[in-house]
Amino acid sequence: MRSTLGALLLAVTTVVTLPGCATVAAPGTGSLNAGGPQDTFRSLRIMGSDFPYTDATVAAFEQQHPDIDVEYVKGAVSFEEGSVQTLLRSGSGPDLLLVNSGPGRVGLLADAGLIWPLDEVFATNGLADRFQPEVVRQTRAGNDDRVYEIVEGLDVFQVYYNKKIFAAHGLDVPKDWDAFLDTCGKLKDAGVKPLLAGARDNFAGGWLLGSLVQASAGRDLMSDILAGSASFADPAVVTGGRMLAELIERGCVDGGQAAALDGGQAQAAFWRGGGAMTVVPQGSMADARQDGVDVSAYGAFPMPPRDAEAEALPTAGLALSWVVNKSTKSRSAVVEWLRWLASPEYLELTAAEGRTLVPAQVVPAGLKLDPAVQDGLDKVAKGTGFNPSVYLPDAAKEAWYQAVQGLLTRRLSPERAMQAVQDELAASR
Template sequence: MRWIWIALLLVLPGCATVAAPGTGALSADGPQDTSRTIRIMGADFPYTDATVAAFEQQHPDIKVEYVKGAISFEQGSVQTLLRSGSGPDLLLVNSGPGRVGMLAKAGLIWPLDEVFATNGLAGRFQPEVVKQTKASTGKIYEIVEGLDVFQVYYNKKIFAAHGIDVPRDWQGFLGTCQKLKDAGVKPLLAGARDNFAGGWLLGALVQASAGRQKMSQIINGSGSFADPDVVRGGQMLSDLIAKGCLDGGQAAALDGGQAQAAFWKGGGAMTVVPQGSMADARHDGIDVSQYGAFPMPPVDAGQEALPTAGLALSWVVNKSTKSRSAVVEWLRWLASPEYLKLTAAKGRTLVPAQVVPPGTVLDPAVQDGLEKVAKGTGFNPSVYLPDAAKEAWYQAVQGLLTRRTTPEHAMQGVQDKMGAGR
């Protein structure tokens, strides 16, 4: 299943010297532009080979060496690659201040404002996406490959078999869990050992408790994770465990891929995942017609139920690249309507960050995610927190799942790191 991230330390062939500080932004006529080969490291999408082939056909003077593999910030392999002096020219990495922002502040990647300005790229991306990429540093350091939208996915057959309707509020959600538990069905599955899916679940609960406006203020630094409404989101996770809706110990022991595999095999009634999980299941031949999705129901009456969302993966440029003009051409390709249409036709599972051209046919789950983004979503905190606060967020998830901490202590820990990071 997608996004089972592993630590990977790989030194690619060739060597490059680290560019001297102050050599300017990435541009086609910048210094050290001596190679027409682009060395890329990134995930192996269903469309990767097709996009590389199409690019090389359009640019016969540029050769692309694409090494496929997921890269883990948490294990330090991205930073090691970029500091090695012999890393790839471009990397496809997890988005957000806790990842890309960290690389930018360390001076390991190039700012792309000049590339955006001189090539008119900003107009090809959703304005909110461009705004979010500049939020932590004031500059653009990434080209977003796509977004994730997180909802509660549920098994329609299981719901129908037990006479259960989609819950509209939090008490209804708890009631749904109780009915399923009484019937001998696991109500909710999660796999948080690798942190990602645990962050998705807690993020959905915090959104259902605090709402979009308050979460926006917190993400932007004018609010606090210690706010009672956010703490209540942590308490909601504790309540799910206490009421038997979720096996916290099992969730802490399983990784995201294992939990998703169990869900698609009918091992539980609900799980919180992004649209890509459904799209991947469809591509894997699973009959997904029996599954649906709904945002985590809100706690307060009158509050709108919103899914959470966040930038998923982004392309960044190694500051020591010797292939600047060729890299610019690749970035232009990533932002082109042709690239988006090709990826959509070849199995795109991420919600596009680009403005979608008319006539582009997306996977139904991806299309649903795109429509949710257009209407407005909450925030997946895992993406928007600075590095130290992101780690505290994951620690909060693990502590709550295993009952080693209280919601108050967990959220205060995130806020403490949030304040220190700013």
């Protein structure tokens, strides 16, 4: 196994600047399971994140398949920056890539004919039964009811809080929005930063705004919006934007600082005790635990709803997914890797070696997960709201991120911010 991210990206950049590069087949044509002259290679080039379990899972796969040589290139590729598209269009990119999930990203790759549909692989290998039904349903949404991704895991977003800070100031976990504002006010008056946020790289800002919109609009309305039967301009969604503006006005969130920091910086400050609360996925706590942070002093709760009678639900979304390059010449080897990803053995190994994503697979009884990951899995089983960043098409997702930035810096009103998201969403349909 080799890790050659820089070399691969340089090679691909060189390839795609030349005229007459590889053409891309139409989406949905041919068969990934097919053999023949395009299936003579027993090697795999894979590009994906460097998880704590990456080396162990690759080694286990190679042990099970000694005739397949795996080159695993460690490094994240960004749909937003265009590196995923560049790799796939080059004709010399990896056979498989681990990318951000969801129809707003994977769906566009499918529409462009850059990745293989996986329905036949799912059907002939019984993979669908190994994944949570809701995960399979979501991967089909917006893709003509076809599957183009194998989900590595999910993220569940909650308010994480410092129990010691809460105890020192006599605070309980707030159950509704008014109580949340009251908690923030007491912390601010005591000289404690109530809620840390970092939105410069957009992702964490989307988590925060998504949690607030869920606390205002609820799961059902957000489901209708994403399905196209309701609007981001709905007053309940606009109120979610007003809730962020209210947090800024009351000093519960430093909007200027949040716009200047990225998500990783804000998370690091939180785990060092630099603030009382933050909105992050379960992986943040799991990573902190692996880094030696004493996370016993921290807990989590869903963003409290604006309606005191409503149920508090965290938001969630597909996190990362494996996709197959349409140009691969190692089809049978690719199928073996996909089968490995869906196997109980893969899930058990990742759990034992430091898994931080909530499993997308059906989890067998007795499997030991990191406590934060297990909490996320329990929340998914009970029902969660939606992280809009995952489910919006590209232009609408960018408008969503711009809404976050505009609200943090007070350049946009909640009404204008949400209308802009809806305009882009409508234009994409």
